[in-house]
Amino acid sequence: MNFREIPQLLPGDLLRELLAHVLSRGGEQADVFVERRASLSLRLEDRRLEEALSGSDQGAALRLVRGPSAYFGYVEALSEAELVRLAEELIRIGSSGGTTATLRSSPSSNGRQPVLRDEVLHEGTPRDRGDWSDHVERASSWLRLADETARCLSQEVRQVSAIYGETTQEVCVAHSSGTLATDRRVRKMIAVTVTARRDSLLQVGRETLALRKEQQDFDEAAVAAVARLAAERALLMLDSRPAPGGRMAVVLANGFGGVLFHEACGHGLEADYILKKASVWEGKIGQRVAGPHVFAYDDGVSADMWGGSQIDDEGVPCRRTLLIEGGVLTGYLSDRVRAARLGLPLSGNGRRQDFRHLPYPRMTNTYFAPGQYKPEEIIADTRYALYAKSLSGGQVNPATGEFVFGVAEGYLIENGKITGPVRGATLIGNGPEVLAGIDAIADDLEVKPGMCGKEGQLVPVGSGQPTVRIKELTVGGTNV
Amino acid sequence: MGEIVSPLDICRLAVERGAGVGAAIEAYAEVGRTVTIKAYRGEAESVSVAEPRGLGIRAVAGGRVGYAFTSDLGPSGVERVLREAVANSRVAESDPCVALPPGEDLEYPLASDLWSPAVASWSLEKKTELALRAEQAALALPQIEAVEESVYADEESHTAVVSSEGIQVESIRSSAYVWVLAHATCGTERQSGLGFDAGRGPDDLKPEEAGAEAAQKARALLGARPCATGTYKVVLDREVAAALLSYLAQALTAEAVQKGRSVFAGRLGEQLGSSHVTLVDDGLAPGGLASNPFDGEGLPRGRTVLVSHGSLRSYLYDSYTARKGGLAELRVGNARRASYRVPPRVGPSNLVLEGGSGTLEDLLARVGEGLYVDSATGLHSGVNPISGEISIGVTGRLIRGGALSQPVREVTIATDFVSLLAGIEDLAADGRWIPLHGSVYTPSLAVSGVAVAGR
Numbered sequence: 019m020n021f022r023e024i025p026q027l028l029p030g031d032l033l034r035e036l037l038a039h040v041l042s043r044g045g046e047q048a049d050v051f052v053e054r055r056a057s058l059s060l061r062l063e064d065r066r067l068e069e070a071l072s073g074s075d076q077g078a079a080l081r082l083v084r085g086p087s088a089y090f091g092y093v094e095a096l097s098e099a100e101l102v103r104l105a106e107e108l109i110r111i112g113s114s115g116g117t118t119a120t121l122r123s124s125p126s127s128n129g130r131q132p133v134l135r136d137e138v139l140h141e142g143t144p145r146d147r148g149d150w151s152d153h154v155e156r157a158s159s160w161l162r163l164a165d166e167t168a169r170c171l172s173q174e175v176r177q178v179s180a181i182y183g184e185t186t187q188e189v190c191v192a193h194s195s196g197t198l199a200t201d202r203r204v205r206k207m208i209a210v211t212v213t214a215r216r217d218s219l220l221q222v223g224r225e226t227l228a229l230r231k232e233q234q235d236f237d238e239a240a241v242a243a244v245a246r247l248a249a250e251r252a253l254l255m256l257d258s259r260p261a262p263g264g265r266m267a268v269v270l271a272n273g274f275g276g277v278l279f280h281e282a283c284g285h286g287l288e289a290d291y292i293l294k295k296a297s298v299w300e301g302k303i304g305q306r307v308a309g310p311h312v313f314a315y316d317d318g319v320s321a322d323m324w325g326g327s328q329i330d331d332e333g334v335p336c337r338r339t340l341l342i343e344g345g346v347l348t349g350y351l352s353d354r355v356r357a358a359r360l361g362l363p364l365s366g367n368g369r370r371q372d373f374r375h376l377p378y379p380r381m382t383n384t385y386f387a388p389g390q391y392k393p394e395e396i397i398a399d400t401r402y403a404l405y406a407k408s409l410s411g412g413q414v415n416p417a418t419g420e421f422v423f424g425v426a427e428g429y430l431i432e433n434g435k436i437t438g439p440v441r442g443a444t445l446i447g448n449g450p451e452v453l454a455g456i457d458a459i460a461d462d463l464e465v466k467p468g469m470c471g472k473e474g475q476l477v478p479v480g481s482g483q484p485t486v487r488i489k490e491l492t493v494g495g496t497n498v
Numbered sequence: 499m500g501e502i503v504s505p506l507d508i509c510r511l512a513v514e515r516g517a518g519v520g521a522a523i524e525a526y527a528e529v530g531r532t533v534t535i536k537a538y539r540g541e542a543e544s545v546s547v548a549e550p551r552g553l554g555i556r557a558v559a560g561g562r563v564g565y566a567f568t569s570d571l572g573p574s575g576v577e578r579v580l581r582e583a584v585a586n587s588r589v590a591e592s593d594p595c596v597a598l599p600p601g602e603d604l605e606y607p608l609a610s611d612l613w614s615p616a617v618a619s620w621s622l623e624k625k626t627e628l629a630l631r632a633e634q635a636a637l638a639l640p641q642i643e644a645v646e647e648s649v650y651a652d653e654e655s656h657t658a659v660v661s662s663e664g665i666q667v668e669s670i671r672s673s674a675y676v677w678v679l680a681h682a683t684c685g686t687e688r689q690s691g692l693g694f695d696a697g698r699g700p701d702d703l704k705p706e707e708a709g710a711e712a713a714q715k716a717r718a719l720l721g722a723r724p725c726a727t728g729t730y731k732v733v734l735d736r737e738v739a740a741a742l743l744s745y746l747a748q749a750l751t752a753e754a755v756q757k758g759r760s761v762f763a764g765r766l767g768e769q770l771g772s773s774h775v776t777l778v779d780d781g782l783a784p785g786g787l788a789s790n791p792f793d794g795e796g797l798p799r800g801r802t803v804l805v806s807h808g809s810l811r812s813y814l815y816d817s818y819t820a821r822k823g824g825l826a827e828l829r830v831g832n833a834r835r836a837s838y839r840v841p842p843r844v845g846p847s848n849l850v851l852e853g854g855s856g857t858l859e860d861l862l863a864r865v866g867e868g869l870y871v872d873s874a875t876g877l878h879s880g881v882n883p884i885s886g887e888i889s890i891g892v893t894g895r896l897i898r899g900g901a902l903s904q905p906v907r908e909v910t911i912a913t914d915f916v917s918l919l920a921g922i923e924d925l926a927a928d929g930r931w932i933p934l935h936g937s938v939y940t941p942s943l944a945v946s947g948v949a950v951a952g953r
Contacts, residue, residue, distance in 0.1 A: 060589065063757060064757055066590075066591045066593060067589065067590050067591045068563075068590060068591075068593075069563060069564075069565065069590055069841065070564050070565070070586035070587070070589035070590050071564075071565040071566070071567075071586065071840070071841065072565075072566050072582050072586055073554075073566055073567035073568060073579075073582075073839055074567075074568050074569075074570070074578075075569055075839075076569060076570065077569065085541075086538075086539075086541040086542075086543065087541060087542045087543060087544065087545065088543070088544040088545070089544075089545050089546075090544060090545065090546040090547075091546065091547045091548055092548050093548075093549070094549075094550060094551055094552060094569035095569065095570065107547065108547075111545055111547070111622055151585075154589050158589065176758040176759075177757050177758045177759050179757075211884075213758060213759045213884055215758065218761070219885075220759065220760075220761055220884055220885045220886065221885050222759075222882060222884045222885055255885075261889075263727055263910070263912065263949050263950070263951035264727040264951050264952075264953075265727075265953060294538070294644065294646055295644065296644070296646045296681065298688075374548065374550065376544060376546060409879070410879040410880075410882075411876075411878055411879030412876060412879055413875045413876045413877075413878070413879070413891075414875075415690060415875065417646060417681055417688055417690045418688055418689060418690055418907075420875070420891070420893075420907060420908060421875075421891075422875050422876030422879070422880065422890070422891035422910070423876065423879060424876060424879030424880045424889070441887065442882065442885075442887055442889065443889045443910075443912065444876050444879065444880040444889040444890055444891055444910050444912075445910075446876075446891040446908055446909065446910050446951075447908070448908060471878075492724065492908060492909065492910065492951050492952065492953075493910075493951060494880075494889040494890070494891070494909075494910025494911070494912050494949075494951045495889070495912060495949070495951065496889075496912040496913070496949040497949070498727050498728055498729060498949045498950065498951060
């Protein structure tokens with residue numbers, strides 16, 4: 019593997035010693051996750067650049083997997099002394115039994131020194147606030163541009179909140195299987211929220227622009243475009259009618275419509291739920307779960323998608339995993355612990371918010387592959403449906419398959435034509451039923467950036483799809 | 499693990515070092531210890547221990563504010579974060595209302611019992627045992643096939659705020675939680691339920707009750723199906739009521755009001771809710787896990803009546819919004835700190851909704867016909883704190899003849915903040931602290947005129 023070399027955060031010898039030490043009283047796996055993160059955020063609201071915020075996080079986490087248990091801790095410093103103390107504590111907890119159950123010892127790894135592949139490592143300098151100076155001026159000008167663009171559209175635009183965020187995360191993972199891997203991840207995002215008001219009615223439009231390329235910046239036209247889009251949505255929703263309530267066909271537009279796959283299926287394919295039989299998709303590999311026109315992927319490698327990286331947070335190279343092939347379920351998303359327990363291949367989905375958290379199987383970028391129709395053909399072929407142009411997120415209970423997602427911009431389709439806008443509403447359905455109910459897929463695939471929460475951890479993900487139609491879903495409007 | 503460091507000493511050091519930087523300086527530091535134990539099938543699935551710590555600096559000069567944070571608490575880390583905060587303040591644009599609050603003549607309330615010695619004295623084995631007991635209690639009930647997770651978590655947090663304007667405060671608090679996610683099965687059907695308990699320390703927790711609550715919630719949903727679409731009288735369980743109140747409180751912050759993104763702007767003194775509704779922000783409520791003698795800016799916490807017998811009485815203020823709103827009293831105490839990594843921002847402490855009468859059963863009997871809602875999903879995508887619109891997925895039971903009947907799933911309820919307040923027509927007296935969405939104490943409540951979408 020040829021990972022991009024980044025400054026070594028801790029000496030390789032120390033990482034090696036820590037792994038050997040933490041495994042010295044038994045255990046199947048251990049890893050050290052070292053992280054340094056610099057972040058900058060700027061916030062403009064009320065026509066004023068209100069706040070500039072920056073910070074540096076650095077820390078390291080140690081994990082020992084022994085029998086059924088994972089013992090985990092972290093220190094908020096890249097300090098050898100603190101890490102050694104942490105290792106001692108984990109050994110003590112792990113062998114005295116933080117658990118009352120008898121721990122199965124695993125003599126095979128007793129005292130064995132893990133071999134780490136040597137990499138060329140060199141010294142780095144911590145990223146300082148000084149490094150941000152050049153960004154700050156440019157980022158401020160983008161926020162002002164967003165504000166002006168949105169406000170000049172209408173007097174009814176009453177508030178614009180524009181946020182710029184940038185993080186540089188350097189990680190180094192040493193795992194007892196012999197992996198020593200590093201990654202440098204740069205993420206930049208602009209989020210624009212526009213509030214429009216008419217009499218006592220308030221409506222909101224929100225759009226984001228994201229990049230994960232270090233050497234590339236947002237261009238002004240793109241910034242203005244998202245601001246305009248957010249403002250237009252807020253204004254349009256002032257003219258909307260209350261959404262209908264009840265069961266009906268739903269056409270989901272491309273892009274953020276991909277929240278559908280993320281919630282209806284994606285979470286349920288994460289191997290922690292599979293291992294606990296807490297997913298409606300457990301035991302369904304090889305089974306037909308959707309029509310033959312349905313293909314779906316988790317794609318951690320495409321550089322233009324927000325949720326990917328070179329390696330996951332357990333040092334496993336990211337990859338593209340085919341999850342549904344012609345309607346047949348073909349894969350789950352694993353991390354090291356669940357892959358070992360379930361005998362699954364490593365899919366590069368072991369992710370964590372930062373060094374303060376245990377890794378879990380998480381999606382990277384998920385999407386349905388393009389189909390054969392044009393989006394306008396699907397709309398023309400629909401008699402009556404809710405047309406969800408933009409979504410505001412969603413949630414699922416993997417154990418029951420029941421999921422919801424919120425519509426930020428909706429319309430009705432009546433007799434093959436998009437008619438008036440309708441106000442936001444939550445849609446609710448059951449994952450396996452809804453996946454089987456997808457009866458048309460267009461050719462306009464687009465993947466949008468977002469954040470996904472699970473186990474109290476937020477990670478960047480991409481969600482995408484072409485335009486799709488679902489035969490029937492429950493629409494939670496007020497017009498019942 | 500690390501040496502014992504005092505957040506007060508760190509803050510003092512930072513303010514001392516910041517004396518010459520040409521800005522007013524506020525330092526906030528936290529040093530804590532956390533434990534999280536997940537039990538699964540009679541074993542510890544994971545045991546996590548950590549000592550989070552860090553420092554955040556707010557620098558204000560000429561009406562401009564900058565913020566910076568670090569976890570490097572050594573002298574060079576402190577110097578660096580001061581430089582960053584001051585550099586950041588130069589980026590912001592000036593507003594005459596931006597200033598650090600003055601520290602003179604502040605009187606802090608006595609807040610006792612914020613810390614339980616049991617958090618520190620209980621061994622990991624004993625804490626693990628607690629999570630295992632909660633799991634066992636759920637599994638002991640019929641139809642409970644599995645417990646997806648049974649979690650014990652606690653936190654000790656030592657925080658301090660010191661400013662160049664004379665503020666100097668510190669406190670030690672602790673909290674402990676247990677929560678259980680149980681699955682009930684019948685044939686091929688599976689339903690899940692959540693049970694929880696919270697307190698200052700592990701000795702406050704009743705793990706068996708949390709386990710049984712999860713199991714009973716899951717079992718009660720077996721056989722659930724969508725109910726008919728229509729307008730219902732809805733009884734919100736405390737957990738759902740707490741979630742909606744915490745979103746509603748975002749629209750009651752002076753920040754949202756002043757920035758024109760609250761449906762409650764310009765409505766002080768109006769009768770918005772029924773006369774049953776009294777909502778208070780109580781920064782010192784005994785039993786409230788957000789209680790503390792001071793807020794995120796180091797100002798004394800207090801008690802603010804937001805809605806009194808249905809009438810809108812006040813918004814929530816921090817020192818900036820108080821100054822901006824022309825309030826004579828700046829010491830309003832509703833600045834919140836999520837962590838040292840973010841600046842203080844106005845928000846609720848403990849929200850308390852006053853109770854009505856009787857038990858949940860009494861309330862159901864008074865309601866007669868309707869829908870009882872015991873869990874909600876899709877809050878972050880389905881509740882819009884600006885437009886005030888609410889549309890969320892729910893599960894529950896139909897109310898027939900004044901009692902619970904057919905279980906219901908895969909339906910949504912939709913309303914908005916103003917209609918919700920106006921529609922609260924009855925409340926039980928079964929108040930409970932719900933720590934899931936901030937800190938909210940609420941009884942079960944009945945709301946009329948709610949749109950339900952189902953079959």
